Amino acid sequence: MTESNDLRLIAVMPAPPATVHAALTDAAALRAWLAEHAEVALPDRYEFWGRDTPDGAEPHQRVLHAGERDLRLAWTVGGVETTVEFTVAEDDAGDAGSALLTLTQSDLPTFEEILSDKAGPRGELQTFWTLAIANLADYLADRDLTPRPDYTATDLSGSVVIDAAPQAVFDSLTQAEHVRRWSGVHVDIEPYVGGRYAMGGFDVDPGGMKYVEFEPGRKATLRFADGFTSSWELEGSDGKTRLTFVQSGFDPENPPYAGWAGWLSGVAALRRYHELPQWRSIWRLIDAPGVPAEMFVYDA
Structure with missing residues (x-):
């Protein structure tokens, strides 16, 4: 668990460092894997915004x-200026031609603040980046990307x-060892x-x-203590499965909704788990403010 905010x-990217850096700094690539809108003219301009970006009605990066x-940016989210840094390096411990991408962002709310719904759009940043990085990995591998959230919507499906x-x-989806x-x-x-x-296990929650x-084999619905529900349903055809998901129970007057991008980043990981013949998790480290260290496992 990080001692700061x-x-x-840290994630493994299926491409050499130069290719990863190009995908990080090309506006068309950013519009594919990161955000609805993006404009880049380095070293002076790097902006992304839109419905799928926290506090994204207009760009707030410099x-x-x-x-x-x-690449290091100042990004003001919910009135707080944060610092975002991307670093790309050789992956000496991984496959030939892969790279390590490290992302840091300062001044995030704590886990407790996120759970109490007091974090505003900054509460979306951890899950925003986990989904974005998962989509970057799939973009580099020329795979279909996972849908991004609409932070302005009340229909989460x-x-x-x-x-x-x-x-x-x-x-x-239902056996702990797989999840x-x-x-x-x-x-x-x-x-x-x-x-x-229980996320984190029964000892934590x-x-x-x-x-x-x-x-069994078709659908399930989970209900949280606060009334929020997460439902999904499966439909098979030609050896493939359509996974349809709905989340509800939110305050429709108070978007964005914590956890929506987190579920979508999970869907990205689930797709990779089933579809890559030599599957490995892309994650080497997830270190977030206030999140218990025992929440995460790295046993790929």
């Missing part, structure tokens, strides 16, 4: 430094097609109606979420 993410393998049979997808592998998050699961689903619907 800084976020730090360049602090632009190097051959690093979507669907993706996964190249795997429905039972395999269902098992990977730990593809998500990188420690969970404990009781897979039946009334059973608990004894009550957990509760299954209020559980139809």
